Structures are given as C-alpha cells and as structure tokens.
Amino acid sequence: MEALDYHAEERRKAEFDVEEMKIAWAGSRQAYEISDRVSRLVASDPVFRKDNRTMLSRKELFNDTLKKAAHAWKRVIELRLSEEEAGKLRFFVDQPAFSDLHWGMFIPAIKGSGTEEQKAKWLPMAYKMQIIGCYAQTELGHGSNVQGLETTATFDPHTDEFVLHSPTLTSSKWWPGGLGKVATHAVAYARLITNGQDHGVHGFIVQLRSLDDHLPLPGITVGDIGMKFGSGAYNSMDNGLLRFDHVRIPRDQMLMGVSQVTREGKYMQSDVPRQLVYGTMVYVRQKIVADASSALSRAVCIATRYSAVRRQFGSQNGGPETQVIDYKTQQSRLFPLLASAYAFRFVGEWLKWLYTDVTQRLHANDFSTLPEVHACTAGLKSITTSATADAIEECRKLCGGHGYLSSSGLPELFAVYIPACTYEGDNTVLLLQVGRFLMKTVFQLGSGKKPVGTIAYMGRAEHLLQCHCEVQRAEDWLKPHIIVEAFEARSARMAVACSKNINKFPKQEDGFAELSADLAEAAVAHCQLIVVSKFIEKLQQDIPGKGVKRQLEILCSVYALSLLHKHLGDFVASGCITPEQGALANEQLRLLYSQVRPNAIALVDAFNYTDHYLGSILGRYDGNVYPKLYEEAWKDPLNETVVPDGYHEYIRPILKQHIRVARL
Amino acid sequence: MEALDYHAEERRKAEFDVEEMKIAWAGSRQAYEISDRVSRLVASDPVFRKDNRTMLSRKELFNDTLKKAAHAWKRVIELRLSEEEAGKLRFFVDQPAFSDLHWGMFIPAIKGSGTEEQKAKWLPMAYKMQIIGCYAQTELGHGSNVQGLETTATFDPHTDEFVLHSPTLTSSKWWPGGLGKVATHAVAYARLITNGQDHGVHGFIVQLRSLDDHLPLPGITVGDIGMKFGSGAYNSMDNGLLRFDHVRIPRDQMLMGVSQVTREGKYMQSDVPRQLVYGTMVYVRQKIVADASSALSRAVCIATRYSAVRRQFGSQNGGPETQVIDYKTQQSRLFPLLASAYAFRFVGEWLKWLYTDVTQRLHANDFSTLPEVHACTAGLKSITTSATADAIEECRKLCGGHGYLSSSGLPELFAVYIPACTYEGDNTVLLLQVGRFLMKTVFQLGSGKKPVGTIAYMGRAEHLLQCHCEVQRAEDWLKPHIIVEAFEARSARMAVACSKNINKFPKQEDGFAELSADLAEAAVAHCQLIVVSKFIEKLQQDIPGKGVKRQLEILCSVYALSLLHKHLGDFVASGCITPEQGALANEQLRLLYSQVRPNAIALVDAFNYTDHYLGSILGRYDGNVYPKLYEEAWKDPLNETVVPDGYHEYIRPILKQHIRVARL
Ligand SMILES: Cc1cc2nc3c(=O)[nH]c(=O)nc-3n(C[C@H](O)[C@H](O)[C@H](O)COP(=O)(O)OP(=O)(O)OC[C@H]3O[C@@H](n4cnc5c(N)ncnc54)[C@H](O)[C@@H]3O)c2cc1C
Ligand SMILES: Cc1cc2nc3c(=O)[nH]c(=O)nc-3n(C[C@H](O)[C@H](O)[C@H](O)COP(=O)(O)OP(=O)(O)OC[C@H]3O[C@@H](n4cnc5c(N)ncnc54)[C@H](O)[C@@H]3O)c2cc1C
Ligand SMILES: [Ca+2]
Structure with a gap:
C-alpha cells in the first residue's frame, strides 16, 4: 500500500536534492544524523505525546511536564546519550521544563x-x-x-x-x-x-x-x-x-x-579577567538565535504546506481552485519568512564559530574584539527574535481561519516563543546598546582606531557615504557585492546621520536620550547587514548537492531584497539607491518568488521535522488536512455530550422565557 | 481615608479636561452616560467576574459563559434595557458568547x-x-x-x-x-x-x-x-x-x-434591488472598526499606565529610577498606538454616519456611492484590525516580562482579538478588493466619471502627481492641508504607478495577479489617507472642554507623522516629499511625543474603562501593581501545595539517582 501523500506532486517539482539540503540546513552530516535519529526517537515514544496539551489544566500540564522531563532523563541515561544528543532530546520533546534552565543557565x-x-x-x-x-x-x-x-x-x-x-x-x-x-x-x-x-x-x-x-x-x-x-x-x-x-x-x-x-x-x-564572563553571554545568545531559526522554520513549514493544500477561488470550468500559495500576495508574505529561516540558520551557525573564536581570544587575554562581539550578539538576538515572533503570527494569518485552531500548532508556537523578545535582554534595550556601540565607532573614525569584525565596513565610511548604487536592470540586484554595498551604505549613512544629530545637543547624553528611536533604527540596519553578509559568505563556501546552492542563492536574494523593500525609506532617503532602483528591486523580487514557488514544499521538507515536532494538522507531511481536522474536533471535551452541561440551568430558561425566575 | 492612587501626580499633570475628553471619546454625552452606567453595573456584579478565566478548563469556561449570557439576559429584562444598553452590557461582560452571533449576525x-x-x-x-x-x-x-x-x-x-x-x-x-x-x-x-x-x-x-x-x-x-x-x-x-x-x-x-x-x-x-444587502455589510464592518478602537485603547491603556509605574535605570544619587514612559523609544512605540486608538474611534464614528447615509440612499434607489462605500469599509476593516492586532502585542512587549503574565490581561486580549483579521473577510483579500477599486477609478479617470466620497481626491490626480510638498521647517508638518496633500499624493502616485505597471501586461488579469502585492500596498495607502482625513475633519468640528481639541490635534499629528515615518519609502520614492522633509517630520514627531507625555495617563483615563473591563493588574487605575501581582501569583493551582504533585514519581527519582528503576 502506498503512503498517502497529497504533496507528492509538489515534491516532484523540486529542482534540487532535498537530502543534501537537509544536511546544509543541519550544518553537517553528523548534526543531521543526530537530529534525525533523536527526533524520531522522541516522536515514537508515547510518553512524549503532546497533541492534547492545550486541553490540560495547569496542574495536569505541569505534571505531564515533570513526567516528560523524568522520562527524557531516563532515556538519556539508558541510551548513554552524549551531551549534544541529550540537548537535542530536550529540544524535540518541545515542552519548556525546569531542566532547560538547569542545563542552559545554572x-x-x-x-x-x-x-x-x-x-x-x-x-x-x-x-x-x-x-x-x-x-x-x-x-x-x-x-x-x-x-x-x-x-x-x-x-x-x-x-x-x-x-x-x-x-x-x-x-x-x-x-x-x-x-x-x-x-x-x-x-x-x-x-x-x-x-x-x-x-x-x-x-x-x-x-x-x-x-x-x-x-x-x-x-x-x-x-x-x-x-x-x-x-x-x-x-x-x-x-x-x-x-x-x-x-x-x-x-x-x-x-x-x-x-x-x-x-x-x-x-x-x-x-582572572572580568571579561571572561562574556563567554557565557555569547554562548547563550548564539543559542537564542539558533532557536529563532527553529521556531521560524517550524511556522513557515506549517504555513507553506497548508498554503499548497488550501485552494480558494479561481476554479475554471469546474476544475480545482487555485492553491493559495500561487497568489502573489501569499508569496510576498510567506517567502521572505522562508528565506529568513535559512538566513537565521546560517547566521546562527556563524555565531557558533564566533563563540569558539571569542573563547580562544579570552583565554589568550585578547579582549580587543569584545565590544564588537558584544554588540553583534546583542543585535542579532534582538532582530532575529523580533522577526521570528512577528513571523509566527504572520504564518498563522496565512492559514486563514484554520490557523486560529489550536490544532494548527501555530497558537502554541507563538505563545511559547514570544518571551524570547524579552528574556536575555529586552530587544529594545539591546538595540540601544548596539546603537551606542555604533556611535562610539563613528566618533572614533578619525582617531586611527580601525573597526574590526562585523563593523569593519565603517572603516570605509568615507566611500560608503558617497557611493552610488550601480543597479541598472532588475537582475543587477542579484549580484552579492551590490547588495552588500547597499546595506553597508544604508547602515553607515544612518549611523553617521545619528551621530551628527547627537552632536547638535549641548550634552551628548541628551542627544543619546532624545534620538534613541533613531539609534534603534540604525542598530537594526547594522544587524540586518550582518545577517545578509553572513548568508552571502555562506554561499561562497562549497555546498554540495544538485541545485542546493542555487536554491540558497535565490533565498539569499529574497531575504535581502524583501528587507530592502520593507525598509525602502532608509535606502532611498539616505540616497543609497534611487527610487527607480528600488522599483527594480521589487520587480526582481517578484521574479524570485516565481523561482521559489516550485521548490517551496521541498525547501520546508529540508528542515526534516517530524509530524510530532511540528505538532500541526495543517503542517502534516502528507497534507491530509481536512479529515484530520474533522477528527480532531470531536476530541474536545465539549463534545463529550450532545447537550452541553448547563443547558437546563442557562439555555432552556432563556428559550422558555423563564429567565426572570431562573436561579442562576 | 484617601483612596490609593499612584498615578495621582500623573493625573495632575494633564493639560486638558478629562471629563470632556471622555465625552469626545464616547461620541456624545448620552453615549458616555450609558457606557459609564452599564460598565459599572457589570463591574459590580459578581456573576460577571472574569479574573479566574484563564485557569478554567474548556468545559468550565463554557459553562461560565452560558451562565454569564443567561445572567446578562436576565439583567436586560429586569432592568428593561434598551437595545443600545443591552449591546453595551454584552460588550462590557467581555466574554465571547453565542449571543453575540444571535444579535450581531443572525x-x-x-x-x-x-x-x-x-x-x-x-x-x-x-x-x-x-x-x-x-x-x-x-x-x-x-x-x-x-x-x-x-x-x-x-x-x-x-x-x-x-x-x-x-x-x-x-x-x-x-x-x-x-x-x-x-x-x-x-x-x-x-x-x-x-x-x-x-x-x-x-x-x-x-x-x-x-x-x-x-x-x-x-x-x-x-x-x-x-x-x-x-x-x-x-x-x-x-x-x-x-x-x-x-x-x-x-x-x-x-x-x-x-x-x-x-x-x-x-x-x-x-x-427589491440586490444591493440592499450591502447595508448589512456596512453595518457589520462599522461595528468591527468600533471594536478595533476598543481593543486597541484597552491595550494602550494598560501599557501606558504600567509604563508610568515601571521604573528602570537612571537613578541619580539614590533617587527613584526613570519611569520607562520617559524613554523616547518607549514613547515612539507607544504614543502612535495611543493616537491610533483615537483615530480609529473617530473613523468608526464616521462609519456610523456612512451607514445611515448609505441606508437612506439605498432606500431611495441611489446606488451611486456603493462601490466607493464597499471599498472604503472593506479597507478600513482591514487596516484597523491588522493595526490593532499588532498593537496589542506591541503593548504587551512594552510591559517587559510582566506583560507575558495572564494577569497583565494582554495575552487574552491578543488571543481574543486577532481573529478579527480573518473573519468578515480575510484582510489581504479585502485589500485586494480595494486595490481593484482603485485601479478601476484610475482607469476611468479620463472618462469624465467623477470619483466621489473618500476617493474624490483621485479627481485631482493630475495635480497630485506633480505637486511638491511645501514643508520647510518641522512645524510646517502640523498644518492639516500639508498632511492631507502628502497622503493624497502618496496614494494617488502609488495607484497610478500600479495601473501603469498593470497595463504593461498583455492581459490585464495577469497584471492584477502579478502585481497584487503592490495593489495591496496602494490600498493601505488609500485607507490610511481616509483615517487621517476623517481625524482632521473631526477637528474642524466644535469640540468643547478646556484643552481637549488641542490634545486631539496633537494626537492627530502623531498619527499622521508616525505613519509617514513608518512608510517613508512610499512618500520619498514617489517624490511626494524630499528626504529632508522626511527628516523634519521625524523631528516634529519627537517634539509631539514630549507634548503627549504629560497628558498620557489622562488620555487613557478618558477611555473611562473600569478595572473590571480592563482585566489587567498592570493597567489598574490606581497603579498599585506590585502587591497585586504578588497576591495574584499565589492563586495559581500549582501553589495549592508546597511540594508539587509528581514530586515522588518524577523529581525525587532524578535527585536520588533512581531514575533507571523508576516506574514512569
Ligand atoms: C474566531 C472565528 C470566528 C468565526 N465565526 C464565523 C461565523 O460565525 N460564521 C461563519 O460563517 N464563519 C465564521 N468564521 C469563518 C471566517 O469567516 C473565515 O475564516 C474567513 O472568511 C477567512 O476565510 P478562510 O478561513 O477560508 O481563509 P482562506 O481564504 O483559506 O485564507 C488562507 C490564505 O489564503 C489567502 N487568500 C485566499 N484567497 C485569496 C485570493 N483570492 N488572493 C490572495 N490571497 C488569498 C488569504 O489571504 C490567507 O492568507 C470565523 C472564523 C474565526 C477564526
Ligand atoms: C518567559 C520568561 C522567562 C524568564 N526566565 C528567567 C529566568 O530564568 N531567570 C531570570 O532571572 N529572569 C527570567 N526572566 C526575566 C527576564 O529576564 C526579564 O523579563 C527581562 O530581562 C526584561 O526585563 P523586564 O521584565 O524588567 O522589562 P523592563 O525593563 O521593565 O521593560 C519594560 C519596558 O521598558 C523598556 N525599557 C527598559 N529600560 C529601558 C531603557 N533603558 N531605555 C529604553 N527603554 C527601556 C523596555 O524596552 C520595555 O519596553 C524571564 C522572563 C520571561 C518572560
Ligand atoms: Ca486551560
């Protein structure tokens, strides 16, 4: 018997090797294999069931969590899992528990x-x-x-x-x-x-x-x-x-x-130097960025699969209606999020490297990169978590009414994710730290102190303040150096403009306070540049697998150009690009969406999520959405009886006009 | 004994007559009095308690709802409430129930x-x-x-x-x-x-x-x-x-x-003409816009009050820390939402008028305004509900960690509000309808058919396509005609640009499909213009009360200029304003925030919400946040026992290293 797969046709359309993309997503073959094995282990274990979670009372839910945490620990010991495997196990159990803080913070x-x-x-x-x-x-x-x-x-x-x-x-x-x-x-x-x-x-x-x-x-x-x-x-x-x-x-x-x-x-x-404690901070933030890409990819996987199942309007001569994923509005809302999931994944990977690098430096008493690392990790934590929180809700909306059902998985994903915008540093407070760092960098530009790492481009501020974007045709926007320069110029110009405005205040501190909203915007521009650059750097590496690199190039362009479109005011008002070049970017973006379209399902398959982990009827691998939604509905406690509790006390007296004498 | 009021000092700062503002907010003295009376009636009735709602199981919650609905109906009959009063009663009971659909749709x-x-x-x-x-x-x-x-x-x-x-x-x-x-x-x-x-x-x-x-x-x-x-x-x-x-x-x-x-x-x-059914649609949408201003104002009230209680950083010489409402980032996130609450209120009021107007016309067989009314109500439903959903979550974030607690009231408010983006027309689908209407209007411009109502400005497209914004100094942005022209020019230029791009496609329908994301953006621009215009029109009326009109003028400018800042790309790329004028708008916005600041608490007091309706410890009228948060925590079922259920089965075996033999 063949397995049911409503997405089979979509999967056939893919123009790249999905198995190789899974490895690119995971970071390495080994990481892929561990994830794959551990996620299946969790999915097949009845103790880790989570489909009834939203129906539990607080006490029941907490008890269920204690049980899962104990069982997880038992499995870790029985199977002699490594620290990495044990971490993955907790991750796929997917239920916040005391043990996360024990291992992750204590x-x-x-x-x-x-x-x-x-x-x-x-x-x-x-x-x-x-x-x-x-x-x-x-x-x-x-x-x-x-x-x-x-x-x-x-x-x-x-x-x-x-x-x-x-x-x-x-x-x-x-x-x-x-x-x-x-x-x-x-x-x-x-x-x-x-x-x-x-x-x-x-x-x-x-x-x-x-x-x-x-x-x-x-x-x-x-x-x-x-x-x-x-x-x-x-x-x-x-x-x-x-x-x-x-x-x-x-x-x-x-x-x-x-x-x-x-x-x-x-x-x-x-x-021992004080700075050593910063190692932990970099470690924690790197983990938060990795978690952002996980949460985001999960939401995108659900919305993408459902958008291919859902058909609405456009039936011709009684044929099937249009899959909503074919609507350009749906694409322009969804595909930038898909691209962001990959972008955050790769910048998270790079942060792992940065953590190793900074740890080595700290032990060698080299603290020179610390301010830059501090700003960069603070900023990346802020922009990736904010974007992910918004994106999960957008994915929910992309699923129309059914996204509002708990069984879509999206409500819980949103609710459990959003505190990431607040813990480990409120995102606005973090952006202001980045903003201060940017100002310090700008103020020191004349001093001969050379900016390093992710802020190195500020060393070329003179050029960036007056350069002109070379784009003449839409496809020019596909060139990485053009993208990078536009993002560098935007960030440099916003930072320099801020610094000039701050200097107009008699007291610099007043300037910082008054212009803090502008500083936060400049910080966002700087951090988006980092994500774009790291994505592009990733593409300069060797990436095996038929069509894999090509797909990632498309996603990288989608990521950068959708940001450019969203923040067009920054780019155009600062003169980095002309309005015409902005329009060309938008045109190119539309063409890119058409290139993503046939690969969309395969691109979310590459996350390799089990149905257990996804926890969503809309996101099911096999696309068998409607019968399962229907089945699930009947499990609600309200459906245990045909006539609801309370009928005699509260409904019947209304209908029978006895409400005035009813004892309520 | 004097009542506790941590906000007393804030309330003293207000530069306007709050009681008169309450009436301006409610729409009339009579509407104010009904709201005030009915909301107190509900707040004082123990059956309408809702502070334990998030702890109930589905069945308990549903039973509680039946009880409240029956009790509400009983009160309506006992007190012989009018239809308007009965509607207000259901509104302040603030718990979605079958009766909403009975009265509101059936x-x-x-x-x-x-x-x-x-x-x-x-x-x-x-x-x-x-x-x-x-x-x-x-x-x-x-x-x-x-x-x-x-x-x-x-x-x-x-x-x-x-x-x-x-x-x-x-x-x-x-x-x-x-x-x-x-x-x-x-x-x-x-x-x-x-x-x-x-x-x-x-x-x-x-x-x-x-x-x-x-x-x-x-x-x-x-x-x-x-x-x-x-x-x-x-x-x-x-x-x-x-x-x-x-x-x-x-x-x-x-x-x-x-x-x-x-x-x-x-x-x-x-x-009977078919078009008559459109009356109902206008009615329902008008109600949804009114609900948007209610939900938004509620969230803003909570975040504003808490931002005045919450102090963080900036203590000097051991003095109190800075109220977070004094941070410019906090203001730039919060005050535009406060302004939006008022803006949506007034556009909602205008929609009530529009409903009466269209009903009269329909009965007089005058269908001429229908397409315009249809587009306008669809678009206003879309942009006000989308903005409100986002704003509630932003208000939650503005409350830092504590906003994540159910007792802040914001999580429930968000969860209960967001489907408004989907029901009565998915917001994207609605924007596309507006977009089509805009294109139709543009295509007919030459034909002699004069656009009417909210789209009348398109009749001046020729002028709007080439006009130059007159702003030379920041305060020029306070002039209503300058704001209106900038928003009209932006909308007209975006619509005309879309229409030109659509015409490049051999088949117009392909153009509509391919450029639908641009169409949706043009639709947003058109609808934002409507809200801005109606706010400005409101200010041309007589508004009694010391300082009341002045405050509304400030909020109107905040609303318009914060939109301009957010969508700067639209304005600058289309040449409606120069980058310098954009910077001046931003400067003016900062000054406006300083003018809102001393009035902020009074401006949310003017919504006249009871603590019952707000349902938020952070938003309490008296500002007595911390002791009440502490008190509330102990009510959680998990705190019924000191040692949690499950300790012996799940925690102790871990600690005692007995997990391998534990029966889980
Ligand atoms: C809480 C709640 C209460 C409700 N109450 C009622 C009720 O009392 N009675 C009732 O009858 N219904 C009710 N509904 C249903 C509601 O009216 C629908 O959910 C709504 O009309 C949206 O339709 P959909 O769910 O089919 O979304 P879909 O149309 O499936 O939307 C999915 C996605 O496809 C996109 N899309 C769809 N068509 C197009 C297009 N042509 N072009 C571009 N994009 C498109 C949408 O933008 C969206 O992103 C309720 C829904 C909710 C959530
Ligand atoms: C789910 C969750 C889990 C948590 N887990 C832990 C844990 O395990 N251990 C632990 O110790 N803590 C934990 N926390 C607490 C968390 O670290 C704090 O909530 C977080 O640091 C934010 O601080 P706050 O709540 O005081 O926000 P506030 O600082 O009160 O923020 C309120 C508002 O003020 C603004 N603001 C504050 N300062 C400034 C400024 N200087 N300039 C401009 N704006 C400013 C913020 O941007 C925000 O809008 C957790 C929180 C949550 C929600
Ligand atoms: Ca519950």
Missing part, C-alpha cells in the same frame, strides 16, 4: 563565574542532576536593569557566611524558570555588602529546598508566579518567585571566579 | 435578506430569544470564497421543500459561533438548486435543535470544532461544525428578500 553560570574549586564541587552533582538548579536574577521590580537588583547578600565575618535577604516586596525574585516548584538550588544574584559597603550585584549558589523532602529551607518563601500567555505553551514551566528572610550560606558559595570576598570580608578582584 | 441577516413576512415571523421570536440563531456560512473547505461553498439546498417541488445536504467532508459548516452547542437555528448558506440548475449561494433559515430537549434534529450532525488560540479568550465561544444529511425545510425558509423560488421551483429576482 550550569553555564557556574562554569562561567565559578572558581576551579567551585566547579569541581558543584558541577559533578549538577551533571548527575543530584541537584537541580535555576538562574535567579530578575526581581519583581528589576529585570533589564540588573545593577538595580535589591536583594542583598551581606557578609557576616563572625560566622563566615553571607546573609541573603529580600528587603522589599519588589526585591522578590520573579520569573526564574524551574524556581517555582522544582529547583533545589539557585544561582541567585544579589548586592554584595561587606563592611557596610555595597559592591554591586554578584552571583551566589543557594540551596532552596531540602534534598530529603523538597520542602523550602528555613527563611525561604517560594512559589509559582501563575499563568502565562496561552494554553499549554510556557505554562509547563514553573517560573517562580522567591523571598529570602535572612538566609545564611557559607562564604564559599559566592561565585568567586572574577571577584572574591576574603575570610576577613575584604572584597578583591581575582587575577 | 438577526441582521434576517433583517437584511428576509421578506417582510419572514421578518414578521422570525424577528419577534429572535428578539425574545425564543429561538437562538447563528450565522453558518463558512465551511471546512471554503471561507474567503463564499461563492465556492459546497452545501446544497435542492428544491423538491413534490413537497414544496428544500433539501439541505453536505455532499463532501469539506462542505461541513465549520467556524460559525454559537453553532457548536447552543444555537437552535441558523441562517445557513447553501447553493440553491432548482430543476437541476445551480443558482449560486443563498441563505436559509434552518432549525438545528429541538426546542424541547435541545437534541439535534434528524439528519443534523453538529458539534464544537475544538480549542482555539489562548486560554480563556475565544474558547468561551462554541464555534461549531455542522453536517446536513438531506434535511428538509419548508420553501418559505429561504431568505427571499432579494431572490425567490416559486411554488413551481422557478427562480426569480424580487423587485
């Missing part, structure tokens, strides 16, 4: 800020999950402004301990994942106070709950902060609150990798 | 398409809710393309009946609100077939459930389509599915206001 925090002794003491326990940790930084009153945290850790020289305390309501820790119900330990951030002096915010390892009975230790108040966006989604996570009432911990539980408190209560910098 | 459909006899028969029952109706148009396979519906209504001359039938799975009705569990009747749309001839889609009144025991009548399969976006939100509604298996209804249950089937099965147009 352990890296100790690794990044602990001394060698601290690492030797705590990490082995953490690796075995004999303790479960969370990352407790944010408070009710302070998130973005970490330096404003109010929790105190006061050194008591009599007992050689720190006393952790929450002096105000707003100093309550608030948001840390895993804290609410599970974590036994936290890396908690607090103001270090020794001898009455405030040394600012530092990290401390604090035990929260007894390892015997899981009860909070004396002086600790801890709980869950309540429901969040959506049904299912991030409600599987026990984001928590925490108050300390004079909780004592030994002195050696302050993370002393970078600064220390001596037995006498003296505060000292260690000989 | 009754208007009969009113709009029924004969006088049909109205006399059905409406009295409907007004008393002796029957409860829904509007069953969309099917699993067809939404946007109404003409493609598959359900059939075949006339049987032997029995003088129609036989309603669902011939395929995709012909199942799918989405109608109230259908799933409650409605006793539907206006169902089906292809009318007489004598083997298909006369296209018509409406039929069909009884679905027994009035005795609420069981579906023979031949009818009906149920709920399952969970939708979010928790709470639209899940209170029983959007339903429906299949007909040869269901017979008397001939007089076809809505025969416009066309009829005789006893012999002859299909005839009635002498």
